[in-house]
Amino acid sequence: MEDQNLNQQPVQQPPPPTPGAQGSKRKFLLIAGVVATVLLVAGGVIYFFIANKGVEEARQKDTLIATVGEEEIYESDIVTAAQEQYDPSAIDISVMRLFLDVVIERKILELEAGRLGIEVPQNLTGEEYYDHLRKSVVPRQVQSIEAHVIDWWIPPPEYYPQEPLFEQQRLLGEQAANEIEQRLIANEPPIDIAKDIYSRYSILQTIIGLNGYLLDKEPTDEMISKPAVYEYEEESEDLQEVLFTLSEGDVSKNIWEDESGVSVIKVISVSEGERKSYDQWLEEKKDELVEYHNPLD
Numbered sequence: 001m002e003d004q005n006l007n008q009q010p011v012q013q014p015p016p017p018t019p020g021a022q023g024s025k026r027k028f029l030l031i032a033g034v035v036a037t038v039l040l041v042a043g044g045v046i047y048f049f050i051a052n053k054g055v056e057e058a059r060q061k062d063t064l065i066a067t068v069g070e071e072e073i074y075e076s077d078i079v080t081a082a083q084e085q086y087d088p089s090a091i092d093i094s095v096m097r098l099f100l101d102v103v104i105e106r107k108i109l110e111l112e113a114g115r116l117g118i119e120v121p122q123n124l125t126g127e128e129y130y131d132h133l134r135k136s137v138v139p140r141q142v143q144s145i146e147a148h149v150i151d152w153w154i155p156p157p158e159y160y161p162q163e164p165l166f167e168q169q170r171l172l173g174e175q176a177a178n179e180i181e182q183r184l185i186a187n188e189p190p191i192d193i194a195k196d197i198y199s200r201y202s203i204l205q206t207i208i209g210l211n212g213y214l215l216d217k218e219p220t221d222e223m224i225s226k227p228a229v230y231e232y233e234e235e236s237e238d239l240q241e242v243l244f245t246l247s248e249g250d251v252s253k254n255i256w257e258d259e260s261g262v263s264v265i266k267v268i269s270v271s272e273g274e275r276k277s278y279d280q281w282l283e284e285k286k287d288e289l290v291e292y293h294n295p296l297d
Contacts, residue, residue, distance in 0.1 A: 064293045065100060068107035075296070078103055084126060096296050108285045109133045116140055138231065139271035142278050145243050146227040146268040148190035150180050150197070152207040153261035169203055173262050174255060176201050180264040181253040190266060191225045207261075227268045233277050239263050244275065 062074040075096075082091045082099040109130065113120070118136045120129055138144065154169050176197050183193045194210040201208070205216050211228040213219040230243050242254055243265065252265045274281070 065296060066104065066290055066292045068104055069111055069289050071107045071111065073100070073103050073107065078296075081106075093296060100296060104286065104290055105282060106130050106133075108282065108289060109137050111289070112137045112141065112285075135229075138273070138278055138281075139229075140273055142231055142271075142273040142281050143244070143275045144229055144231045144271045144273065145246070146229055146270075147243060147246075148184070148211060148227050148266045148268065149239070149263055150190060150194050150208070150210050151239075151261060151263040152204055152209065154207065154259070156258045156260045158258070165203075169207065170259055172201060172203055176204060177253050177255065177262045177264055181251060184251045184264065184266045189225075191221060194224070231278055232275050239265075243267070246270075 062076050064072055065075055065078065066073045078096055078099050079088075079091060081103050082095050086095055110133065112118075113133055113136065116137065118133075118140075120132050120136070124132050152169075152173060154166050154173065155163070157166070157170075160166055180193055180197060184190065190210060194208065194215060198205055198208055198215045206214075208215055210224045211226065213224050215224075230240055232244060233240055238254070238256055242252055242263075246252055246265065246267045248267055248270050250265075250267045252267075254263045254265070256262070
């Protein structure tokens with residue numbers, strides 16, 4: 001055992017690298033890193049160029065249908081919009097014409113949002129994006145009113161003259177409307193008033209609503225606590241005819257002439273837009289901005 005150990009040769013350790021060799025290695029690695037970075041950037045530029053060239057070539061083969069200002073609308077844009085709601089196999093010429101109007105409206109809203117400095121949250125896409133855009137742009141262009149409305153509808157007596165339930169709803173409804181009016185003037189929260197009237201006037205429970213929601217359908221507090229938004233309409237109903245005579249903070253009790261129901265209103269805000277309908281404003285913008293290039297066949 002001792003002889004074996006004596007015969008073993010000591011392990012030779014490699015000599016340490018010289019300072020010059022270490023420097024050369026670092027220099028080589030640095031150069032290699034720079035070259036790799038340059039190749040990566042160049043590759044990205046080339047890919048970007050090729051990708052954009054491909055898009056441009058595709059556009060050249062596509063059909064330009066219309067322009068909205070400087071924004072171009074191609075046939076493929078209309079197909080893409082239509083596919084949000086239709087299976088590709090169901091997209092025919094009538095669907096294409098329908099969604100041409102949709103794409104034009106969206107372009108107009110985007111242009112107006114840019115002009116007004118309106119920004120849309122980046123997490124919104126598709127229909128949610130354009131719904132938010134419309135709600136942001138339209139009040140600046142078309143007069144609208146935010147209001148809390150507690151109301152109910154009863155069949156007019158001319159249709160059911162002998163129906164005691166409806167007559168009782170009319171009589172007690174007028175009493176409830178007077179109470180609602182006074183409590184809105186006193187600045188009580190509309191949601192508290194509506195819920196209290198609902199609990200105390202059982203005869204109104206199947207018909208009373210707040211901000212467009214029937215209370216007996218058990219809408220959430222979040223749904224009914226938000227004021228309803230009313231846009232001006234050229235052919236307006238009784239409620240809108242009253243709304244657009246009111247100012248911010250006004251309270252108005254309305255028992256309709258045919259005794260078909262009651263609306264008690266509290267106006268929260270009146271937007272700065274012109275008193276015209278959204279459809280009228282949109283048609284004016286189309287006349288101003290839209291140019292058609294090729295028909296949809």
